[in-house]
Structures are given as structure tokens and as C-alpha cells.
Amino acid sequence: VKNEKVAIVGSGLIGQSWAMLFAGAGYNVSLFDIDPSFVAKAINNIKEQLHELEKSGMLKGALTADEQFGLISGCDNLSTAAKGAKHIQECVPEELELKKKVMSQIDSVADDHTVLSSSTSTLVPSLFTEDLKHRHNALVSHPVNPPYYVPFVEIVPAPWTDKSVVTNTKILLEEIGLKPITMTKEKPGFVLNRIQYAIINECYRLVEEGVVNTEDVDTCMKWGLGMRYAFMGVFETIHLNAEGAKNYCERYAEGMKNVSRDFGPIPSFTGPFVDKMQEEICESIPLDKLAERRQWRDKRLIALAKLKKEM
Ligand code: NAD
Secondary structure (H helix, E strand, C coil), rough: CCCEEEEEECCCCHHHHHHHHHHCCCCEEEEEECHHHHHHHHHHHHHHCCCCHHHHHCCCCCCCHHHHCCCCEEEEEHHHHHCCCCEECCCCHHHHHHHCCCCCHHHHHCCCCEEEEEECCCCCCCHHHHCCCCCCHHEEEEECCCCCCCCEEEEEEEECCCHHHHHHHHHHHCCCEEEEEEEECCCCCCHHHHHHHHCCCCHHHHHHCCCCCCHHHHHHHHHHHHHHHEEEEEHHHHHHCCHHHHHHHHHHHHHHHHHHHHCCCCCCCCCCHHHHHHHHHHHHHHHHHHHHHHHHHHHHHHHHHHHHHHC
């Protein structure tokens, strides 16, 4: 157990995951929400999840579920939550005006050394940290859902964020078991969603054009590309698929350019095709089975995480 504290602002899905990750590494965690009844629910939920993880052998860190749970406390007051925290992780809903308001409330109660970190999925930090007194301590740490099982996190500094704050945040996130990367400049969508949208765009076009159906595209991902990408990245893949990455470019540049020129425009993601696409997917996963399927997903992710631990 460390004698250090972090605060989580917003006790929803993402706030709860951050609380568990920090407690797993021995941090004292203060959990605040605008609605105190949500904090109580979150704390109950966390207790249950920690015990389930312990049972399945997937609890992170050296402490027991009870010990980790003992490090997390609910708080009905932002300044008490923030007091003495080395890091405050903002996890309120994704609306720019709300982010501005909550970050400025956090700013007004934070110590000069406290890092102000937002979980935003889409907003670059300069949009909502410019006027903060502690703006040199502010950045984005964007996790991936569900963060307890998917360790990737992207750190996005604003132009005014101190270099040391970026470095120390990376060290902290590694310490709680995550795999952070740091962007050197702001880009909409950060890294993960830019790559994800490139994939979604082409999958969508292939189905909209009637080349294959949704199931075929998903088969390609889970039995083709995904097999590799579960344990190595794009650059390692091309490096191994030829006599090195440079040789891959020499061999395949023409083909890659020709195929890329054939890509269609950005899809509209509206209109009758969207209904047809959904209908098709609902044949195997009806809308009232989504919760069940998410549980299945989390179990598969746990199994994959176990496998990757052995790598
Ligand atoms: P959520 O709706 O589950 O939780 C948000 C919580 O914030 C709620 O409990 C709400 O009561 C609380 N809240 C609202 N206003 C507040 C205020 N003024 N002060 C304190 N608390 C307040 O949302 P979520 O899915 O946990 O997402 C939170 C953030 O994390 C968003 O920015 C989202 O984009 C980002 N994120 C979400 C995911 C995801 O897949 N859900 C993944 C990565 C990042």
C-alpha cells in the first residue's frame, strides 16, 4: 500500500475502472460524483467486481480484493476528494461545456503539483484546459473500454502541458499496469480511433457495395487480421511479412497504392443501409442480448489477457 492518493471525478463505467486500477497498485482512491447515490452504487459495483476478479484469478496487483476495496472511498465533496491527490482523473460525460466546467472546478481545488487528467475519448485537451490556472498540469489520458482488461491508454498533452507532467503520467499509468503511448501533438480522434475509423470506413464500404456481408467482414477481422493484431502491431507485421519493413514497401508499394486509390469516399453512416446492416447483425446478436454478449466479450478478453501474460 502506498501512502499516496488519487481522485476520480465521475463514478460511471470509466470512473469505476480507473478506481480499481489505481487501488490494484496500492493507491488510496477518492471517488466523487455529482450525484452521491451514484457513488454508493459505484462502490457496491466495484466491491462485487473485485471479488469476482479475485475468484477468477484475474485480480491485478499483490493485494487481496478486500485490501484493494479498503483503499477506495466515496466522497460527496470535490475539494475533499482532491485534497492531497497527486493525480485527478476526470470521467464525466462527453460534452465539451461540461468538461470545461468540471475541469475548472477541479482546477480551483487542486494542489499546484496535482496532475489534472481527462478521460475524454474525442476532445483534444486545448479545447477545455486553456483557461485553467494549472493548465501546465493538464492532459488527456484516454483509456479503452473495458479499461481493466484492455491496457492501452493514450496520453495527449496540450501545447502548454509541462514535459515533466507528461513523463510522470506515463510512469504512473505504467505502474498501474497500463500500456501508455504519448502523442507529441494534438490530433482529432487521437491514435486508436483514427486507426479504428480507417478500418470501420472500409468495412462499411465493402458491405454497402455488396461485396461481402457483415458476417464476412467480421470473419476477416477475427480469423484474419485480428489473429495477428492480438499480439503484434502493423509495423512488426510488415517487417515479418517480407525481408524487413523496407523490403515490404519495395515489394508492395505499387499494390498498396493501387488498392488505396480504389477506396471510396467517407461513408455517410446514415440512410436505409444502416437499418439493413443492423438487421443483419441482429440475426446473430439481437438488441436484447447485448448485455449478455458484453459479458461474453469481457470473459474472452480475460482469457486473451491471460494468454498474453505468458508471451
Ligand atoms: P458515464 O455516463 O458512465 O459516467 C459519467 C458519470 O459522471 C456519471 O456517474 C455522472 O453522474 C457523473 N457526472 C456528471 N456530471 C458530473 C459533474 N459535474 N461532476 C462530477 N460527476 C459528474 O460515462 P463513462 O462511459 O464512464 O464516460 C466518462 C468519460 O470517459 C467520457 O469522457 C467518455 O468519453 C470517456 N471514455 C468512455 C469510454 C467508454 O467506452 N465508455 C472509453 C474511454 C473513454
